[in-house]
Amino acid sequence: MNGGSSASGIFQLAPAQVAVRVVLGALISWLGLGALGVEAAPSGRNSARLNPGDIVFTDSEAAVMRLDPVTMQPSVLAVGGPLVRPCGIAVSPEKTIYVTDTGSLSVIAINPETGNSTVLSQGGDLGVPIGIAVDADGEILVANGQAVLGINPVDGSQRTLASVASSSILKAPLGVASGQNGDLYVADAGGCVARIDRRRGSQTIVAIGQNIVTPVGILFRDHKTVYVADASARRIIHVDPRTGVQNVVSAEGTLASPFGLALWGKDSLLVGDPDAFGLAGGIISVDLRGGAQLPLATGSGNLVNFRCVAVVPGE
Numbered sequence: 001m002n003g004g005s006s007a008s009g010i011f012q013l014a015p016a017q018v019a020v021r022v023v024l025g026a027l028i029s030w031l032g033l034g035a036l037g038v039e040a041a042p043s044g045r046n047s048a049r050l051n052p053g054d055i056v057f058t059d060s061e062a063a064v065m066r067l068d069p070v071t072m073q074p075s076v077l078a079v080g081g082p083l084v085r086p087c088g089i090a091v092s093p094e095k096t097i098y099v100t101d102t103g104s105l106s107v108i109a110i111n112p113e114t115g116n117s118t119v120l121s122q123g124g125d126l127g128v129p130i131g132i133a134v135d136a137d138g139e140i141l142v143a144n145g146q147a148v149l150g151i152n153p154v155d156g157s158q159r160t161l162a163s164v165a166s167s168s169i170l171k172a173p174l175g176v177a178s179g180q181n182g183d184l185y186v187a188d189a190g191g192c193v194a195r196i197d198r199r200r201g202s203q204t205i206v207a208i209g210q211n212i213v214t215p216v217g218i219l220f221r222d223h224k225t226v227y228v229a230d231a232s233a234r235r236i237i238h239v240d241p242r243t244g245v246q247n248v249v250s251a252e253g254t255l256a257s258p259f260g261l262a263l264w265g266k267d268s269l270l271v272g273d274p275d276a277f278g279l280a281g282g283i284i285s286v287d288l289r290g291g292a293q294l295p296l297a298t299g300s301g302n303l304v305n306f307r308c309v310a311v312v313p314g315e
Helices: 013-031
Strands: 054-059 065-066 074-079 085-091 099-100 108-110 119-124 132-134 140-143 146-151 158-163 172-178 185-190 192-197 204-210 215-222 223-230 235-239 246-251 260-264 268-272 282-287 293-299 306-311
Touching: 054 085, 054 260, 054 268, 065 085, 065 293, 099 132, 140 185, 146 172, 158 185, 172 223, 172 246, 185 215, 185 223, 192 215, 192 223, 215 260, 223 260, 246 282, 282 306
Parallel strands: 085 132, 085 306, 132 172, 172 215, 260 306
Antiparallel strands: 054 065, 054 306, 065 074, 085 099, 099 108, 108 119, 132 140, 140 146, 146 158, 172 185, 185 192, 192 204, 215 223, 223 235, 235 246, 260 268, 268 282, 268 306, 282 293
């Protein structure tokens, strides 16, 4: 797993949540929080414009990468600058790339035309930002283990949408996805998938136990389909948000610590796995019809431990 000192003490959990605290501390260490002193590479520029269907992903060595969906050739989209340990990644309809960085403790905006990176939001309640998504209104959603926040894409201002401190359900929210009617779906490393109704402010458990152990990544597809990446169980799980019924889509094989998820076409799911392929990390395509796994990109040299993945929207 990625190096870094233990950060379990950063979260102040109640005594009854000791087990969750241990798991969360290990996950934060795995995500590279201890790398604040790592010197970033010089900032880089994008060599090609993003096109609809392009695959973008984060690399823990201060880089955001692009994978051509036709040639399957990777290239560096942005590197260095404010990027230290990029983790979550999301792309807006306007193709702005948003990244959570567990090293600089910030949300970073990347211009896909130039590769230039700027800090959009930092400090406040942002904590250690991990999961990220963009909702239908353009608000940036961030999960940081303590809360789910909304970030204004214009000025970077923050608002708390839900927090562990005020919830009887949330224990360690690490992944977030935007669903229908503004509902949010959360992968909580405490062992459940939760739904947050932003209109009413209510929270409910969608699925818990059974195949779900340590959910860290989540993707909302439609009203009957949510996909969850479970790091410790080494599996991708389909959850019906209406009923909570679970089905394992794919398990083990090349999956070591599946984390980031992105839908790729109608029948494939992209998985970012920082520990796959002998800890080099990689991007894996999972066939949703039968669960077959196909490696698409593997870390090597100075570019390793691929974490999260997104697909550029558009036709």
